[in-house]
Amino acid sequence: MLAFIIRRLLILPIILFGVTLIIFMMIWMLGPERLIGTYVKSPEALKSEKSVERLIQKYGLDRPAPEMYFKWLGNVLKGDFGYSNVGRQGVLQSILELIPYTFELALYALIPVVFVGIWLGVIAGAHQDKLLDHGIRIFAIVGWSLPDYVFGLLVLLIFYSYLKWFPPGFLSDASMKVLRDGPWKHYTHFVTIDAILNWRFDILWDAILHLVSPLLTLSYLWWAYILRITRSSMLEVMRKDYVRTARAKGLSEKVVINKHVKRNALIPVATVSGGMIMQLFAGTVIVETIFARPGLGRFTATSAVTLDYFSVIGAALFFSLILIVTNLLVDISYALIDPRIRLS
């Protein structure tokens, strides 16, 4: 097991190197005239054609691609990811500052996804073709068919425009002022947890109100997804001979479902959940943009639109890192769930 983890960690830099290469090439193909936008700080600098040429030369954008790439890579290895126009500071600082916002959203989305999704899936599987099952399946098909950008706008329309329950954004102005000017101590940088630690339940309530719609948008699709996988896996296991054996033992239906069916049915669910965690992070790009929340997702979206290529590469690198680490964790937990894998 340890050898497996070490092997996977050794591959990590190679994968990251490949990721930087691919993303850099995609950005490079835009051509120097577009890339120079990253360096232009004011419209005046673009007054004459000549200054653009001069800027391209100055920043080495006319150099061959390998040269540009290795220059950038050398800086990265020194810890310099370049300057982010979107973040108005270094790329690394911007990303580090925005991580808590996105993690808070993605991790909170994960909890209802896993628990509600599995719970509904188990119920649907245990009551196959009953009314309850049909209801849950309709819920799942709707969730699975609605793209998050459409569903997000619907949520905004209903809960903000019409019902005025859940506002978009991150916090209300009053709360933001407290966060900026104090009294406020940053413990974890997760605003909900910090609010409890600061004993400011008004801010906690405010943060929750702002979290509801993005969480709903981010997780509905994945509720549906996990639910469908759990349900079909349940149905498969229910037909297994050992479930019949369990019934023959005289166990109650509840024990049969919980102890014999559910435990075996959750193995494939654990596998897909790993991939889903990454998809949740990807989903923050759209959700943070729709609900105007600060975070890595919106940072990536804005950087891409404004051709802030240092930021785009930095964000892409960071998302790859999350993907690789979660995949590793999933493989480890998979071995823990299934005794047959652990022993062989």
Next chain:
Amino acid sequence: MVETGKTTVREEVLTVKNLVKYFPIRGGVFKTIVGWVQAVDDISFHVYRGETFGLVGESGCGKTTVAMTLMRLYNPTSGSAYFGGKDILNIHGNELRNLKKDIQMIFQDPYSSLNPRMRVKNIIAEGIKTHRLATSKQDLLDKVAEMMEKVGLSVDHMYRFPHEFSGGQRQRIGIARALAVEPQLILCDEPVSALDVSIQAQVVNLLKDLQNHFGLTYVFVAHDLAVIKHISDRIGVMYLGKMVEMTDKRNLFNHPMHPYTRALISAIPIPNPELKKNRTILVGDVPSPINPPSGCRFHTRCPIAQAICKEQEPLFEEKSMGHFVACHYAK
């Protein structure tokens, strides 16, 4: 078994009367019932205490369905079965769960019938716990260890998973599991057909030993006549959801009355190439249980069928002492 002169007074532990099990066939957009598979159609038999009742027939004749229905893993379409004074086909809830303390089942496939994620100890202990047969944790552990020893498994293997065992060993786990709740009646659904021939003998002999030791009653379902002949005291022969002949072992093999039984027995291979046998070879396939033939279900393949067989279903009657046959021309 108490023999008093010519007649035998024996206690019937299980009496099955007119058991019927039809499976619906669903089709179309709204999954409506478009037909029925007549898996078991009006079967009656009785099992005496301490004996092994063999149930034999071709695959698809409904013998496993009989066992599954008696175990209430399937709900019967109609009929009744008396066990300990109760109609076990018409009880529900707690009463039904308690029944599973007295009737247990050994399944056909030892590979798939054990939960792959449970250790042997838990597989065996689960039934004991459910039926509250152990007084303490230590008592539970002792009971599991005792069961494992009884079926010839090493107690050291208590914390292993099923996939670490061979087929024969797994079937022993299955047997220990069934025995753990101290049942009176065990339904064996082809317990050896998934095993190698050499292992089959071991398991069959183990079942016999356990029967003597615990005073168990078996209903033994199998398609292999050699196994059935070895273990059974009385045998019922099934064809297409019907019982066609039922009598004790000696009678069945020496004086089979039903033409189907005679064909089956003549098909048993004799390990002597010199010996010429007078085989009755059945032509054609077993008809579908969805649209079984009219009259006697065997008339389409019967070597002695007459016109009446096609029209009138023969009664399952006692033709001689303890020898039941369903045939117009039984002799």
